[in-house]
Amino acid sequence: MPGLRVDRVSKAFRGSPAAGAGRNGGETGRRDLRVLHEISFAVQPEQIVGIIGPSGCGKTTLLKILAGLETADAGAATLNGSAVTRPRPDIAIVFQLFNLFPWRTVLGNVEFGLQMQRVPAPERRERAARLVAMVGLAGFERYFPHQLSGGMQQRVGLARALAIDPALLLLDEPFGALDYQTAERLREELLKIQSQAAKMMVLVTHNIDEALYLCDRVLVFSPRPGRVTLEIEPRFPQPRWAHDIYAVPEFTRLRAEIKALVMGAEA
């Protein structure tokens, strides 16, 4: 069955000292830190699902579980019929701080995933070059990351993830480290890319506007341990980038609803 199914995923960090409320008190030993509690949702093909919630609600941990970088204590994530237990060639991730390899050029970074999958050099060069051009960096193939602005670095991060042609693209606050205008432009381009590439995406963010603007469905998480407390399917005029979504009354209403939930939970 196509799509991503997340089925009652729970996760706790063993004996985390941060959770040790009674470290110096009467309690003995350290306590487990429960970060995710029975998370369930599904992502259909071509859908972008957003996860929003207060800091520390386990959203990044969930994303790492979906990437196969962490394992769930209970429950499972299933992509296109097979369980995600380790990193897979059909799952790619974009990181908040880009995580580009400083010793590789733009092209080398974009090639990385293909190289790990043993794609022959001429083919992976060609594919990487195409992706570099797609994210608007043609001409910068031989630059090193430190020579690029944050926005350009994240374009490389996006190209690196898309280069392996993943079935599922995971985005961990991808525009959180960028200035407003740059982030806004990249959001627009992500939607344009999506209109062509039609990937399944899971976007973790703490930016309510971003979640509403980009996602077909938004899940609002409670504070730790994270649970899904609200599920929203925003319906806005398409294509979204061609309209001033932020001015749509529905947008304002949904934003207020989410904000009350997130802020209320944090207070």
Add this chain to the structure above:
Amino acid sequence: MSDQPGAVPASGRPAAGHHEIEAARPRWASGIRRPGGRPLIPAAAWLPTAGSLLVFLAVWQILSRFYPPILLPGPAATFGALWDLFARDNLARAFATSIQSLLIGLGLAIPTGIVLGFLAGVSRPVERAIGPFLDALYVTPKIMLIPLFIIWFGVGTEARIAYIFVVSYFPLVVNTFAGVRSMRDEFTETARAFLAGPLEMFRDVYLPGSIPFIVAGIRLALGHAIVGMITAEMFLAIVGLGYMVVNFGNRLATAKVLALAIFVSLFGVAVTELVKWSEHRLAPWTRRDTSS
């Protein structure tokens, strides 16, 4: 750094509609390639160095007026002596002898030191096992080992090589270790997410990430090795440059001893520059904007 779309026409330049791309263009990227543009080394970089050299020579010249040449020969006499060393005393052959053990000693220390540093970097047990020995090696004056080396290796080439190996080993291990340990989790995690196996993790992450540290280790090791080379030649079988120093020292040929010191330091500066240059080639991503 501004929104001047027409300001920098350069090859391979995308016709970008992205302002962030315009803004981020590093200044040196156009500067280095521009033919007939900025000089390779700006005056601000070499003027202070040249100035201090001139002052040094001047002070030396003035001081030498007050002392007999046997105590302090002037710059001219010293550089004349350096010429004599080449022309009459066969400095080149002594140098070749010295270089030989230097190269062999370093040639053994560099690969083994890097391997051990890597092992210690990736494995806590190895780190704990070799830690005390490294600390001991670091704090022990290596010259104390010379009598031992004589007992073990005699006074010939083997003993000199062993001594150079020992003095240059420490910085190689420690720098490689630091390079591996400095590898940030985000890079290994990213590599893992993109399916890097153990081989790729080593070849494509740890190795390139450690190169700047390893090169720094080689530079330090070279310095130690040159010192060790001369020390060994003065205290073991007296050969090479060390022989010349002892010989001319005994004959109170002050200018020649000074000239030898200058020769060795020039050699040291030259190889250090060579290593720095090779670092730029091996690790171009560490190059920073030089225009500021």
